[in-house]
Amino acid sequence: MTIQLTKDEQRLVDHAKEMVVKYNNHRNAKGQLATIYAFVLSDSGKIYDGACLESTISAGICAERAAISNMFTKETYSSKIACIVTLCPVPEQLEYSPTPCGVCRHVIWQYGDSKTTIICGQYMKDNDGWRFVPKKEKYSTTQLYPKPFIDPWA
Numbered sequence: 420m421t422i423q424l425t426k427d428e429q430r431l432v433d434h435a436k437e438m439v440v441k442y443n444n445h446r447n448a449k450g451q452l453a454t455i456y457a458f459v460l461s462d463s464g465k466i467y468d469g470a471c472l473e474s475t476i477s478a479g480i481c482a483e484r485a486a487i488s489n490m491f492t493k494e495t496y497s498s499k500i501a502c503i504v505t506l507c508p509v510p511e512q513l514e515y516s517p518t519p520c521g522v523c524r525h526v527i528w529q530y531g532d533s534k535t536t537i538i539c540g541q542y543m544k545d546n547d548g549w550r551f552v553p554k555k556e557k558y559s560t561t562q563l564y565p566k567p568f569i570d571p572w573a
């Protein structure tokens with residue numbers, strides 16, 4: 420099934436694909452592997468990129484939260500996530516693309532709204548370079564995080 424993308428979602432996906440190729444070519448030239456990337460479209464219309472922060476002590480930060488954090492370096496905590504795209508490197512095509520982890524689902528919910536969409540895709544490297552799996556999945560925040568944690572004392 421082909422998902423329908425809005426004009427803004429398509430703009431974000433196009434940006435994401437372009438930047439994954441650019442970032443991975445840079446990383447590969449330095450001898451590093453591909454990683455997960457996330458791209459946020461703010462309600463301001465601006466796009467922010469993030470890469471997975473890998474740490475040797477299991478204290479990394481997911482690409483989703485890195486991209487959201489980058490949004491807050493240029494905007495304010497009042498900004499909302501209109502859409503977030505995650506692109507995950509895979510050794511072979513998976514049945515469905517990896518979705519954001521539980522922590523990221525909460526953060527996307529917290530800084531999103533009922534219209535926020537999450538688009539998940541996969542990519543791999545073959546002899547012709549980086550190849551994106553055409554099939555993507557699109558979710559709403561309530562689909563991925565239907566019963567959010569709400570602090571009863573906040």
Ligand SMILES: [Zn+2]
Binds near residue numbers: 482524
């Ligand atoms: Zn995460």
